[in-house]
Amino acid sequence: MEGDVAARRMSLHGRDLVSIRDLSREEIVSVLDSARKMIPFAEGRPSTALAGRIVAMAFFEPSTRTRLSFESAVHRLGGSCLTIADAGATSLRKGESLYDTIRMLSSYADAIVLRHPHEGAARLAARASDRPVINAGDGAGQHPTQTLLDLAMIRERFGTLAGLKVVLLGDLKYGRTVHSLAYALAEFGSEIILASPEALRLPEEHREDLKHLGAKLRDEPDLDKAVRQADVLYVTRIQKERFADESEYRAVAGSYRIDAHTLREAKPELIVMHPLPRAGEIASDVDTTPHAAYFRQAFLAVPVRMALLQAILGPGRRRG
């Protein structure tokens, strides 16, 4: 379901969320504002905002925290879920197209949350469905609700998304979370500092896009220098399968590991973020420092997704 441009600017009600680019800055701020108000409800205060509404969780690829936080968000708002948690259990195995599966699902639910291994799957689903589609990750493509919760974390700590120095660390080539986060940060006018091994640099295509937006963007391969300047240190997982051999992987992964010692010269207000799960990129001795923000970030997934679901599915602002 793809809405017209004029309506897009007015309300999220009934709209798809496929890419973070689908949202204007004002719309992002409005979701983050209502996410903040959702926190008591995410912690257990009862709500009936989505009573009687059904949200389909179509997960064609394994995901634990994204699915569980979406399900939690729906339940906390008094709605209910239909879940496809395993593609093997669905008709996709029988050769049904995603298009047909989504058309069918859209007649059973009020909205569809989709995770799929192919890039562009959510855009296709949005065309197939006459109900709103929320992209919960399509292959190496977009994952806009992750970006929203990342922004929520930064804004909760700094009160703004502008004028910050944000270091993106690790796999900037394949890491899908960093591409949309960089895009959003550029829109809000924060400086983006890229710290990655040569082989995992941010692709040229994304650099050009960001520069086109007027992003303040630079490389700082020296981890210590990057840490000293940072307000936010956003760490991503470096995946073993991206390297030709194990020893190369270990050398690179080792040189981008964050521990309490790495943070010794950091600003006191620095926050360390990670989309989780971590696999050794952040040592556990960081957990007890005031810099650790990744567990709070994981919690914010629930109120952010609640805010988004309510904006898309709730009674909303009446138009016309």
Next chain:
Amino acid sequence: MRELKITPIRNGTVIDHISSGLALEVLRILGLRDLHKDATVSVALHVRSGKLGWKDILKVEDVELTPRAVNAIALIAPTATISIIREYRVREKRAVDLPPKVVGVLRCPNPNCISNQPEPVESEFEVTSRRPAVLRCAFCERRVDDFAHHLA
């Protein structure tokens, strides 16, 4: 009087001002989709041109191009002009132009894109820049600027 390297055609299409060396690519686009089996095709390679230095020309008898073919030519040979000939006269002459969306002409270069899977959709690209032409997949947002290798 100048000697004509290719004789005039009665009815059909003349694609002129193709950058030198690209005529066979353009022919491939036409050959794949729009050519009637009885159509005569004349190809002139490396012809002197005031505008381009050297150019290629294609004449296809009894064929008027589909919009889809014109879009594909616009991608491969943006300098080309297309003349529709009826009864030896030029009835219509225009430069090729890219529409805002290019549908069904190219395959997405991303093998993992949903448009390359067995789904009931045509490939679709948004034109993000015209000179030089840069397109972005409407599904996976991958950029493509190397069109000859990605014709559908």
